[in-house]
Amino acid sequence: MGELIRTYDWASTPLGPPASWPQTLKTSVRLMLGTHHPVFIWWGDDLIQFYNDAYRQTMGPERHPGALSQGGRECWAEIWHIVGPQIEYVMAGKGATWQGEQLVPVTRHGRREEMWWTYGYSPIDDGSRPSGVGGVLVLCNDVTYQRTDARLAETQRRLNAVLNNASVSIFLMDDRQQCVYMNAAAEKMTGYTLEEVQGRPLHDVIHHTRPDGSHFPLEECAIDRAFPEDNQMQGEEVFVHKDGSFYPVVFTASPIRDADANTIGTIIEVREISAEKKAQEHQRILINELNHRVKNTLATVQSLAAQSFRGISTEDQPSIKAFEERLFALARAHDVLTRENWEKAELGEILEEVLEPYRRLGSRIEINGSAIALPPGTALALAMAVHELATNAGKYGALSTPEGRVAITWRVTPGDPPHLALRWQERDGPLVTPPTRRGFGTRLIERMLANELSGEVDLAFEPTGVVCSVRAPLAGATFIQPKRAGKARLMTCGCQTTYCVC
Known part of the structure; x- marks a missing residue:
């Protein structure tokens, strides 16, 4: 930037050749070029711009090198509503300003970016001006990455809090189908810690064997097909606990896609249903017992009717048959209700x-x-x-x-x-x-x-x-x-x- 400033045709600008510049401006430019800290200068009514190499590295190709000698209002029109009042405050002789982690979104490399800056605006003296201020010296620091890191850390903290307080077990697998994360519920359900499972295929740890002891091949596993088929999978499976016991689960395995729609992994949500299975079995037993008793009751009624109608005349036989058919119709309807668990x-x-x-x-x-x-x-x-x-x-x-x-x-x-x-x-x-x-x-x-x-x-x-x-x-x-x-x-x-x- 020193070379650019020395060779620039300043005579063609309102500022004129460097020999005519106020001493305070020369001194400020010399100090600016001698530091590795990002420094920027606005000078005069047109707010003509100077900046050093450290600041140049924060600018995109849209502004450098054109920003050198350019008027500030023209160069920074998109953010002038933010910085303009602060510059005018200093130029009016009201003193210096300081902004900590100020959001100043600018266009860089063809797109609008949220940039966070910590910066101070200081007056550069010029006795020839009514306010006594000829320009503004800017000491600044791009803190976007630090703030982003802090935001990511806070987001991660909140996400971990949500996942670890979720009642459903959650697993994340990468593009190699290896486990990279499991929440607290998953650790409790499987008996394994994240450290024991991390970096290993999840199938090999908790899903490798069927209840009958036979091997369960990976290629037959619906959970693991979610990634290669790029499709959500749902269903019931049986997992193997760390202690060797088996337990039924329901699962949803969904592909994880990045911003460009590339599949980069799988998220698996799992819920153990042992208690539900036991309740269903208990209900089935109760329903079967109920059906058995209903049928016994109908059979008893039929037997009582047969004994009661024994010896009656032939012309009354159709009435007995009609009665029995009504019992059979009622029994068939009961059979349907039994299949539907009497719901x-x-x-x-x-x-x-x-x-x-x-x-x-x-x-x-x-x-x-x-x-x-x-x-x-x-x-x-x-x-x-x-x-x-x-x-x-x-x-x-x-x-x-x-x-x-x-x-x-x-x-x-x-x-x-x-x-x-x-x-x-x-x-x-x-x-x-x-x-x-x-x-x-x-x-x-x-x-x-x-x-x-x-x-x-x-x-x-x-x-x-x-x-x-x-x-x-x-x-x-x-x-x-x-x-x-x-x-x-x-x-x-x-x-x-x-x-x-x-």
Whole structure:
């Protein structure tokens, strides 16, 4: 910078040749060039600029060497709202200023950078000026890296605090699939410390063996495929504790990508589910016991009925058969609830089981509706009602002739709560004559559905076929994805609806 200043054509500037400069300016420039500390000078009304080699190293190619002799306002227009008032304060003869770790974002190497400076502005005397100040001497220090380091350290401290207080176990693996970090929860879960695992493939430490003692190859591990496949993986696995015991976990393994979208590692979130597995097993045992007792109860009722009806006349035998069929329909509905742990049963699946005796009729029965799971009480009530309708249709209605057909449809209407609109409709069967009195089956349908579902039931004996319409609130129901894979179909209809058991 000394060479540039000596050879510069100062005569072409408002400042004039160096021989005419005030002595205080010459002295200040000489001091500036003689130090390795970043120093800058603004001089005169135009704030003509000087700087040394130490300061030059903080400037990008956008300003050096053009900033030499340039006016300050023009050179630093992007930050003048920050430094301008401070310079004017000193130039007005009000004294020196000092700024500690001041954010002064500037453009360097083609992009805007957040730079932090600690600097002082000091007056350079000039008796010819009204304020007695001819320029500003700047002693400065770029503290961006120190501040960044401090911020990174604080961020790291906070991140460690978050990770080590997290209940889920967290592992980080680098691009070589070696573990570089595990939090406190991970150490507690695995029995290993970070020092014992760091720099080793995580699979080789806690995931190398199956519960049966066989080797678990790395290439079969879904967790480790997240990195090479650049895709998130989720599922259940079994880990090996440091003491040799096995424990089930659920995991999510996600690729870590840098700012340029390059995959540089994997973050793995793991939660041990031993307690959940035990609770599920305990619930399964309770459900099985409940189902066993329910079936025993139904069997006892059937036995009592058989003993009670022993010796009755032949004409009453159909009543006994109808009673037994109702018990069987109830048992089949209970089977569905048992498979669902007595939580909720899918309506379509309930209908499949209840209509099992009519499987031979094939496409003569259509079932269409939304995939929805119902609470146990609602499911059982609908099961018994559909059984009664099917029994009546088989004896007197559409299912009693080869041409007859039955359509069971339902939809869900929005609301709070939403409502179920279910419809049983018979057609192409014999001409229907309305009964002169309500039988047991009819009363069962109307009363049970109305009471259990807190809804409305309309049972109409139309000449073209029986129509039963049900409208009931769906508090406690859940919309679900149909479960159809690998299960035999009851009927066929060729429909394209959201849900169809065909």
